[in-house]
Amino acid sequence: MMASSNPEARTPRAREIVAAAREILEAEGLDALTMRRIADRLGIRAPSLYKHFPDKESLEAAIISDAFEEQAVAFEQAGAGSNDPLWDIALAYRRFAHAHPHLYRLMTDRELRRDLLLPGVEARAGRPVYEAAGGDVDRARAAWAFAHGMTMLELTNRFPPGADVDAAWRQGIEAFRPGMAGGGGG
Amino acid sequence: MMASSNPEARTPRAREIVAAAREILEAEGLDALTMRRIADRLGIRAPSLYKHFPDKESLEAAIISDAFEEQAVAFEQAGAGSNDPLWDIALAYRRFAHAHPHLYRLMTDRELRRDLLLPGVEARAGRPVYEAAGGDVDRARAAWAFAHGMTMLELTNRFPPGADVDAAWRQGIEAFRPGMAGGGGG
DNA sequence: CTAGGATGGCTTACACCGTTAGCCATACCC
DNA sequence: GGGTATGGCTAACGGTGTAAGCCATCCTAG
Numbered sequence: 001m002m003a004s005s006n007p008e009a010r011t012p013r014a015r016e017i018v019a020a021a022r023e024i025l026e027a028e029g030l031d032a033l034t035m036r037r038i039a040d041r042l043g044i045r046a047p048s049l050y051k052h053f054p055d056k057e058s059l060e061a062a063i064i065s066d067a068f069e070e071q072a073v074a075f076e077q078a079g080a081g082s083n084d085p086l087w088d089i090a091l092a093y094r095r096f097a098h099a100h101p102h103l104y105r106l107m108t109d110r111e112l113r114r115d116l117l118l119p120g121v122e123a124r125a126g127r128p129v130y131e132a133a134g135g136d137v138d139r140a141r142a143a144w145a146f147a148h149g150m151t152m153l154e155l156t157n158r159f160p161p162g163a164d165v166d167a168a169w170r171q172g173i174e175a176f177r178p179g180m181a182g183g184g185g186g
Numbered sequence: 187m188m189a190s191s192n193p194e195a196r197t198p199r200a201r202e203i204v205a206a207a208r209e210i211l212e213a214e215g216l217d218a219l220t221m222r223r224i225a226d227r228l229g230i231r232a233p234s235l236y237k238h239f240p241d242k243e244s245l246e247a248a249i250i251s252d253a254f255e256e257q258a259v260a261f262e263q264a265g266a267g268s269n270d271p272l273w274d275i276a277l278a279y280r281r282f283a284h285a286h287p288h289l290y291r292l293m294t295d296r297e298l299r300r301d302l303l304l305p306g307v308e309a310r311a312g313r314p315v316y317e318a319a320g321g322d323v324d325r326a327r328a329a330w331a332f333a334h335g336m337t338m339l340e341l342t343n344r345f346p347p348g349a350d351v352d353a354a355w356r357q358g359i360e361a362f363r364p365g366m367a368g369g370g371g372g
Numbered sequence: 373c374t375a376g377g378a379t380g381g382c383t384t385a386c387a388c389c390g391t392t393a394g395c396c397a398t399a400c401c402c
Numbered sequence: 403g404g405g406t407a408t409g410g411c412t413a414a415c416g417g418t419g420t421a422a423g424c425c426a427t428c429c430t431a432g
């Protein structure tokens with residue numbers, strides 16, 4: 001059936017493959033995510049996977065698509081009914097990345113193949129951020145970039161050993177609060 | 187001689203190898219940066235490279251070390267004598283990444299092997315940012331994270347087609363100006 | 373009830389990857 | 403002149419994603 005990006009439309013077997021792949025990814029990282037290892041976990045041989053996904057990239061895209069949905073849910077929950085949505089969504093963003101570091105890397109490392117994703121899933125994960133930024137797209141994008149940068153620097157171990165990463169997060173979130181700093185500039 | 191991280195201490199041949207590797211990287215991207223391709227460009231065979239570098243990671247580290255130095259120079263020049271150092275360094279940061287997108291990816295994708303770098307080179311590239319942030323480490327780190335996040339989102343094509351990326355940069359830089367937004371937070 | 377097509381396995385194989393082992397020519401130095 | 407580094411080489415290993423082609427099972431249509 002050549003599993004689609006829509007998880008509802010996936011063959012049961014395709015679902016099992018995605019699950020196996022994700023388990024390997026989360027437990028052992030990107031390097032361990034090979035077609036042979038995935039097949040092993042299911043008791044089959046690597047070439048058989050190609051009966052379900054056209055290539056590795058599509059399989060990864062299925063994982064990524066699911067992850068975007070999970071992010072969307074987490075951000076929506078974090079923002080709903082919060083009296084400090086920017087803060088709570090940022091916290092949820094950070095938490096997601098730390099709970100699934102390898103998954104986060106998979107989602108953000110490469111160029112995004114939107115054509116392989118469930119349509120709209122990327123936008124859905126972004127909307128809460130947009131709203132928390134007071135409806136200002138540019139501010140929302142800047143805040144998003146801050147959160148992403150912060151996360152990547154954490155995950156790639158870029159801060160010096162004693163660095164107060166929490167304080168940097170606080171600074172950034174404060175800086176992007178609606179009502180601060182206008183548009184201007186050079 | 188097993189080329190060191192210090193470019194001064196590199197064998198002439200090691201310098202040629204680093205140069206060849208960097209040319210391939212910048213011209214064709216990370217996937218093209220293979221030991222066989224590097225060797226090809228020098229008219230030798232891949233295993234011969236191991237007479238000069240213990241492994242591929244060390245060769246990459248040499249490229250990364252050089253890149254940090256170039257960044258440091260660029261940031262120092264951008265900050266020196268500027269009456270808006272934060273802005274000018276951010277601009278230099280963005281320019282460097284856009285001038286060398288594959289190099290930038292190589293520098294930031296993986297965990298940093300500091301032990302393979304020329305000592306101090308990383309700190310040197312960071313200092314101008316720290317100073318431009320008014321000497322506040324947390325603010326400097328937040329601003330750095332913003333710049334890095336912004337850059338990665340640009341390079342991985344994450345913004346929607348019509349997005350005003352310049353405006354997002356402006357917003358972020360404004361947000362991190364010294365004298366705005368205090369430490370506080372939850 | 374049987375023919376046919378889809379489904380989902382399999383083996384074999386290819387080109388590429390980083391890397392090791394071991395051989396050998398040149399060049400320099402005591 | 404002998405010994406030692408230097409810097410090439412070939413052959414090979416185990417890993418990668420993936421293509422080609424074979425075959426058993428099963429569902430469905432006639």
